[in-house]
Amino acid sequence: MSIDLFNKLKGLIDRCHRPLITSHIRLDGDAVGSELALYHVLKGLGKEPSIVNDSPVPRIYKFLVQDHEIKIWKSTQGGSASGGPEMFAKQIGESASLCGGQETSVESSTVSSDEPLRATSTPAVNVEDLYDLVIVVDTPSVERVGGVSQLITRPHRQVDLPVINIDHHVCNTNFGTVNWVEPRRGSTGEMIYEFLRQANLEITPKVAEALYVAIITDTGRFTHNNTSSESLRAAAHLIDCGVNPTRIGERLYRANTYGQLQLLAMATKTLSFHSNKRIASVWLTRDMLREAHTPSIDTHDFADIPASIEGVVVGILLRELGEPNKVKVSLRSRDGLDVNKLAQRFGGGGHERAAGFELQGSIQEVQERVVEEINKVMDSPKADEKEEKVPA
Numbered sequence: 001m002s003i004d005l006f007n008k009l010k011g012l013i014d015r016c017h018r019p020l021i022t023s024h025i026r027l028d029g030d031a032v033g034s035e036l037a038l039y040h041v042l043k044g045l046g047k048e049p050s051i052v053n054d055s056p057v058p059r060i061y062k063f064l065v066q067d068h069e070i071k072i073w074k075s076t077q078g079g080s081a082s083g084g085p086e087m088f089a090k091q092i093g094e095s096a097s098l099c100g101g102q103e104t105s106v107e108s109s110t111v112s113s114d115e116p117l118r119a120t121s122t123p124a125v126n127v128e129d130l131y132d133l134v135i136v137v138d139t140p141s142v143e144r145v146g147g148v149s150q151l152i153t154r155p156h157r158q159v160d161l162p163v164i165n166i167d168h169h170v171c172n173t174n175f176g177t178v179n180w181v182e183p184r185r186g187s188t189g190e191m192i193y194e195f196l197r198q199a200n201l202e203i204t205p206k207v208a209e210a211l212y213v214a215i216i217t218d219t220g221r222f223t224h225n226n227t228s229s230e231s232l233r234a235a236a237h238l239i240d241c242g243v244n245p246t247r248i249g250e251r252l253y254r255a256n257t258y259g260q261l262q263l264l265a266m267a268t269k270t271l272s273f274h275s276n277k278r279i280a281s282v283w284l285t286r287d288m289l290r291e292a293h294t295p296s297i298d299t300h301d302f303a304d305i306p307a308s309i310e311g312v313v314v315g316i317l318l319r320e321l322g323e324p325n326k327v328k329v330s331l332r333s334r335d336g337l338d339v340n341k342l343a344q345r346f347g348g349g350g351h352e353r354a355a356g357f358e359l360q361g362s363i364q365e366v367q368e369r370v371v372e373e374i375n376k377v378m379d380s381p382k383a384d385e386k387e388e389k390v391p392a
């Protein structure tokens with residue numbers, strides 16, 4: 001990070017009083033860990049930070065979070081961003097007075113409720129009255145923030161709130177007022193660690209634990225191609241700051257539910273190969289999730305099932321979403337095949353070796369389209385060149 005960029009970030013953080021911290025929909029360990037680390041640091045500096053997310057905290061990361069620390073955004077009906085100032089006031093209401101004594105709509109993240117918000121007559125509130133800075137972590141675009149993007153984009157605001165964008169996605173759109181985007185980084189947590197070091201800010205055990213979770217999960221336990229000596233040095237220092245790696249390992253990697261294992265068995269049964277076994281895919285339907293009593297968020301690393309097979313260049317996970325006929329596609333690759341570029345063709349994105357997008361259609365239809373597109377990329381001369389290195 002350049003001195004100039006550091007000074008800009010530091011300046012905005014020093015001047016703020018009530019920063020809003022948020023991240024992408026369907027939170028992962030990097031998102032939750034980065035948010036919490038910043039939250040605790042800012043609290044330590046005497047600020048009044050709030051974390052508000054579109055999605056609830058996935059079960060395995062809840063051990064990091066106290067109920068009141070992360071709030072969840074309640075979207076309006078249909079999940080689309082809509083509603084006038086009254087609806088907006090209701091949505092961002094954080095205290096009884098702001099909500100006219102009604103129940104608050106920004107809930108603790110550990111409360112899971114899919115009830116759509118009902119419009120009630122509440123006084124209009126400006127976002128500026130609640131927050132004076134927005135910090136978005138680990139998120140490539142404003143759209144990926146989900147409903148909380150209403151706090152970042154213009155229509156409901158009188159003045160532009162400054163937005164800090166800290167991210168390592170190669171497809172980041174630089175949507176912030178200040179953008180710190182480094183795609184070579186293994187995680188956003190690693191970037192926040194660097195910022196704290198450079199700013200000479202204290203890394204308390206709580207901060208260290210949150211950052212460690214961000215780093216270890218996003219590097220795939222230090223195995224993904226974005227893992228660097230810096231990732232490991234950061235992790236090593238975080239252990240010095242109070243992290244117990246065994247405890248974190250237990251919480252993250254020995255915490256499967258029976259339902260998850262049932263789903264794993266079901267998903268593995270759907271395994272199919274394409275293109276001379278260079279592509280492998282599995283899928284999960286809503287019925288499977290229901291049968292295993294497991295939320296979709298607990299299955300995001302199932303893309304590793306097909307990708308873990310020897311010789312497979314691209315692993316695909318297809319998941320039916322809540323909306324009818326909508327499928328979430330997750331891709332994992334190796335041998336230099338850039339799935340971020342592939343995902344961008346379908347309106348998604350991510351990293352070179354891990355990316356995703358959503359498509360309309362049945363699982364079968366979506367699978368065919370995606371395999372066809374991957375084949376095109378694989379068959380291009382450039383991909384062939386790289387593939388020659390792959391043992392058959």
Ligand SMILES: [Mn+2]
Pocket residue numbers: 030031138168186187188218
């Ligand atoms: Mn990340």
